[in-house]
Amino acid sequence: MSAHAARTVARNSAFNLVAQIAIKALSFLFTVYVVRDLGPESYGTYAAIGAFGFLFIFIADLGLSPYGVREVARLRDQSDAPAKLADLHSDLLALRVLLSILAGGLTVGFGALTGRPELVLIALALNAVGLTLHGAQSASGTVLGGLERMGVGAGALVFSQLVFIAAGAFALWNGWGYLGLITANLLAITLSTIVVLRAAASVGWGSVSPARWLPLIRASLPFGIVTFALGLSYKFDTVLLELTRPAGETGLYNAAYNLVFTSAVLSNILNVALYPALARLSVTAPERLPGIYARALRYLWLLALPIAVGGAVLAGDLVPFLFDSDYTAGGVALRIVIWVVPLMYTSEFLGYVVLIGNQERRVARAVVISTALNVTLNLIIVPIFGFVGAAVTTVITEAVLVAQYVWLLRARLGALPLGQMLARPALAALGMGLLVAWLPAEWPVLLRVAAGVGLYGGLGLALGLITPDDWRFLRQLRRAEPQASEPPADPHINA
DSSP: OOOOHHHHHHHHHHHHHHHHHHHOOOOOOOOHHHHHHHHHHHHEEEHHHHHHHHHTHHOOOOHHHHHHHHHHHHHHHHHHHHHHHHHHHHHHHHHHHHHHHHHHHHHHHHHHTTOOOHHHHHHHHHHHHHHHHHHHHHHHHHHHHTTOOHHHHHHHHHHHHHHHHHHHHHHHHOHHHHHHHHHHHHHHHHHHHHHHHHHGGGGOOOOOGGGGGHHHHHHHHHHHHHHHHHHHHHHHHHHHHHSOOOOOHHHHHHHHHHHHHHHTHHHHHHHHHHHHHHHHHHHOOGGGGHHHHHHHHHHHHHHHHHHHHHHHHHHHHHHHHHHHHTTTTTHHHOOOOEEEEHHHHHHHHHHHHHHHHHHHHHHHHHHHHHHHHHHHHHHHHHHHHHHHHHHHHHHHHHHHHHHHHHHTTTTHTTTOHHHHHHHHHHHHHHHHHHHHHSSSSSHHHHHHHHHHHHHHHHHHHHHTTOOHHHHHHHHHHHTTTTOOOOOOOOTTTTT
């Protein structure tokens, strides 16, 4: 990796690391408060309202965001970049707003067709307004992302979440329920959209040409199919639970599912920071990519495996500890669905690797296959086994997606000893899990978590999972300092 690219990735990672971890920690605490305050039934309805929107959110984007980031990253160094970027910026904004209005209308219509109560339809309409605002924000954010100005997005995220938490807490305190939360979210989106649009004004505004829209949509559609399939895969089970099972089950399942997605921020930080830089390196220096792939995968597994093992062992105590005894049954779902974490970390990264190789159609095919399996299994299993069946289906779906990506990338990953790279983190996580399971159940949950983290860190050092080279790399990442012109050799590749 060149010094400039390394410095850019480090800077992007630092912004995202500080902003996202801080805000996610605060958001997690707020989510615990929301789940406790609403109770399983109301929280289930609140989660289902969000899931309804996810079924149509692909129409609001059609893949324009990831495609736009890649194209901006490639256009930025051309001699006529300013004019092209300004035109692309304007076209993206117009398209995203129009598509978001269409998606919002379809969401409300679907809610009406499925007989949702009037209060739910009002909530869906508020979400539709927020989706339109988010479309405008995302269009400008796409251009800024392609220019690797991650600080703007990170700042807007922090600002938006802080507004939502403050306004949402006020709404719950006054007993306004999930409708108050949705209104708070709309306020947060409005303000963060203003922030992003102001920041993106420096890119400039070109002409809006509907004649350019169809080629844009055609090029981005494979990305859109991926977005739709992923949204359907992640949210179809929630919608189906809401339509076919008692309302409380939706809340129990989503309480566990939210813990899984909270942990996903760790992988998202790395992937979002790497994507624009890797898109450029795939053109300018493709020979440097395998070393980056190896290091990224190893770090992701180091994070994911202890989360999965520890979560599975402590699930029965962790869920009621966080959300109160009304959610105790949700521990069963967490014990199963937590195994999505290492699979999700891997699939997200490998998906980006396929995308930067201009193989978005293959990504779309892989995601569509996994989603078709997910929908089929959910339709068969969820009406009978409820949220437990949904949890099992989620793990199977993600495993199938990872298997497809590994097959697609077999030529690029074949030189990496993936088994050896995975073995030692797995051994350390297993040792940690055995200790946590052995500790007396009477011990406080947080004390058992701390003991497990301590042992995992100790085993990691003993097994050489973190080397002096890794510490140097992480210090450079934290300080946003340039690295060497070539990526340091990863000692675990040939271990």
